[in-house]
Amino acid sequence: xxxxxxxxxxxxxxxxxxxxxxxxxxxxxxxxxxxxxxxxxxxxxxxxxxxxxxxxxxxxxxxxxxxxxxxxxxxxxxxxxxxxxxxxxxxxxxxxxxxxxxxxxxxxxxxxxxxxxxxxxxxxxxxxxxxxxxxxxxxxxxxxxxxxxxxxxxxxxxxxxxxxxxxxxxxxxxxxxxxxxxxxxxxxxxxxxxxxxxxxxxxxxxxxxxxxxxxxxxxxxxxxxxxxxxxxxxxxxxxxxxxxxxxxxxxxxxxxxxxxxxxxxxxxxxxxxxxxxxxxxxxxxxxxxxxxxxxxxxxxxxxxxxxxxxxxxxxxxxxxxxxxxxxxxxxxxxxxxxxxxxxxxxxxxxxxxxxxxxxxxxxxx
Amino acid sequence: xxxxxxxxxxxxxxxxxxxxxxxxxxxxxxxxxxxxxxxxxxxxxxxxxxxxxxxxxxxxxxxxxxxxxxxxxxxxxxxxxxxxxxxxxxxxxxxxxxxxxxxxxxxxxxxxxxxxxxxxxxxxxxxxxxxxxxxxxxxxxxxxxxxxxxxxxxxxxxxxxxxxxxxxxxxxxxxxxxxxxxxxxxxxxxxxxxxxxxxxxxxxxxxxxxxxxxxxxxxxxxxxxxxxxxxxxxxxxxxxxxxxxxxxxxxxxxxxxxxxxxxxxxxxxxxxxxxxxxxxxxxxxxxxxxxxxxxxxxxxxxxxxxxxxxxxxxxxxxxxxxxxxxxxxxxxxx
Numbered sequence: 001x002x003x004x005x006x007x008x009x010x011x012x013x014x015x016x017x018x019x020x021x022x023x024x025x026x027x028x029x030x031x032x033x034x035x036x037x038x039x040x041x042x043x044x045x046x047x048x049x050x051x052x053x054x055x056x057x058x059x060x061x062x063x064x065x066x067x068x069x070x071x072x073x074x075x076x077x078x079x080x081x082x083x084x085x086x087x088x089x090x091x092x093x094x095x096x097x098x099x100x101x102x103x104x105x106x107x108x109x110x111x112x113x114x115x116x117x118x119x120x121x122x123x124x125x126x127x128x129x130x131x132x133x134x135x136x137x138x139x140x141x142x143x144x145x146x147x148x149x150x151x152x153x154x155x156x157x158x159x160x161x162x163x164x165x166x167x168x169x170x171x172x173x174x175x176x177x178x179x180x181x182x183x184x185x186x187x188x189x190x191x192x193x194x195x196x197x198x199x200x201x202x203x204x205x206x207x208x209x210x211x212x213x214x215x216x217x218x219x220x221x222x223x224x225x226x227x228x229x230x231x232x233x234x235x236x237x238x239x240x241x242x243x244x245x246x247x248x249x250x251x252x253x254x255x256x257x258x259x260x261x262x263x264x265x266x267x268x269x270x271x272x273x274x275x276x277x278x279x280x281x282x283x284x285x286x287x288x289x290x291x292x293x294x295x296x297x298x299x300x301x302x303x304x305x306x307x308x309x310x311x312x313x314x315x316x317x318x319x320x321x322x323x324x325x326x327x328x329x330x331x332x333x334x335x336x337x338x339x340x341x342x343x344x345x346x347x348x349x350x351x352x353x354x355x356x357x358x359x360x361x362x363x364x365x
Numbered sequence: 366x367x368x369x370x371x372x373x374x375x376x377x378x379x380x381x382x383x384x385x386x387x388x389x390x391x392x393x394x395x396x397x398x399x400x401x402x403x404x405x406x407x408x409x410x411x412x413x414x415x416x417x418x419x420x421x422x423x424x425x426x427x428x429x430x431x432x433x434x435x436x437x438x439x440x441x442x443x444x445x446x447x448x449x450x451x452x453x454x455x456x457x458x459x460x461x462x463x464x465x466x467x468x469x470x471x472x473x474x475x476x477x478x479x480x481x482x483x484x485x486x487x488x489x490x491x492x493x494x495x496x497x498x499x500x501x502x503x504x505x506x507x508x509x510x511x512x513x514x515x516x517x518x519x520x521x522x523x524x525x526x527x528x529x530x531x532x533x534x535x536x537x538x539x540x541x542x543x544x545x546x547x548x549x550x551x552x553x554x555x556x557x558x559x560x561x562x563x564x565x566x567x568x569x570x571x572x573x574x575x576x577x578x579x580x581x582x583x584x585x586x587x588x589x590x591x592x593x594x595x596x597x598x599x600x601x602x603x604x605x606x607x608x609x610x611x612x613x614x615x616x617x618x619x620x621x622x623x624x625x626x627x628x629x630x631x632x633x634x635x636x637x638x639x640x641x642x643x644x645x646x647x648x649x650x651x652x653x654x655x656x657x658x659x660x661x662x663x664x665x666x667x668x669x670x671x672x673x674x675x676x677x678x679x680x681x682x683x684x685x686x687x688x689x690x691x692x693x694x695x696x697x698x699x
Contacts, residue, residue, distance in 0.1 A: 228579070229640065260625060280629060284629035285629035285698075300555060300581050302579060302580045303631050309584060311555040315522065
């Protein structure tokens, strides 16, 4: 049972403050610990501030993420929900400083506990932060294993690329995690990817993200393409490792159901903006932004009166069709008034719950 | 109307020469799709639900049982004589991105099957143009916008509507929708589901809806029948809302327990049933197929194969030796 003791220790959290963080204070924002953001609940392990990521296109640079601020509360699961193209994966990639061409971060900072401003890191420092501090399970990671190598060999490759000399300890750690997820560790480590089911591969992805003792875990669409039973067991595992390893977790999904089930706090993203954010139960029970309201209403649900479900009008915007001025949701919004076209709404904050809508803000006043 | 009796389909096994076990995708499935009716099949991946849809569309042979389309047995016909019958059943694929030819405009895509139709009924080109616009309006698209465009210029939701319009060109009696919204943006999904549901009323088609997502089956199949399929066998059957609210088979209860519960607006049902292990389709249990994963398995489950039987005097049927109603579904708080 020794591995359980190791698993439950918040490993790697005490050391790094002297490590990468000390290396990276070239940027003054990196060493300064920014104050808690609007509506934050408790200390944050990750702070995203005024982040803008632009993509160079034929029509010039277009922002995929626009002035986003978001805190990931330490020890909590934060859910990020949005449609394809809303910028949620781009936002998450900035946590690894991994936005790739033609995208560039044009403004803002991403402050991670024990790392500093990730956006100021490069080279070896950045590589050490990835994996050892921040674990990332990529979208469709069930298809991202090397088909030519058994899982165990790939795990050793991962360790080697991070300067982990003790391969045996790494395998022991992975075996512990796999056992814990209800998998036959010996079988999985000697298997090729085609010998594992989708749910098993997803769990292997989580093991890869955690085996170097990361304390921030990011999961991009962890249950997409899984059926209901595999989805439920992957969500159970996420909840379990999150609690036992005292992680700070970010889950990205297009499925409000998944976020509503697993996340403590949720943020709703639309056209590169966070339009609403707060405790999951509060956001779902009394959504303030008209987009969140419409999303919740457009969900076929198992409880309640299904004839009340209503489709959303319009279509999701792409980068080129996002309105340049005013509220970005205006073209699809049932509440829109003329003045919504004048400026972008600022956040209205109430009881740890924020939203960016002029009309909903007036309801409060 | 379509009736299927004891449909079976066995595939030659994968794997090495010595361990080639046949895969029994369907083991005697009975169902009826009434005119203008809705029938949903739910189950996890690999349970045979896709094979069932393909057999119904004539893409796949069945090797046992009887399939009747409008009273005609398919088994009695030569393959080429079956074509006009299978044309009455049209498939809506999961992936609207690969279901449309990228080199042809929507106008051309819809004109091809309509030309065939026009020849059959001596109609002219004006009829084709009129019908094309009519169908696009029926699926909620603006013909002037869509007709000259290529598939890549449309969103996923619009493409799926084009696929549905194309299926309707041949005046089908049944639409088979296999995970038809799983690749569509969430905000557009309900619109497609609503369209499928409304088409039953508006053009009188019936619907076979195949999914692993029980909530979408509930929305589309309202007032219809729900079949729960496990390893090629129907394990529970009944009215859609009856099966969802009062499941009796442990497998149905596992599926329903797995549905996410929305914090703040729902609370979990009093019971949660979780299978004791993952699906292992390489072993053939001698008794109940679900017994190796069933948390309620008793000694007799290993010996006897349960048949689909009535529960009391209700319409609901189940294949379980020890059926019990359990409340597993989340309850709405408002």
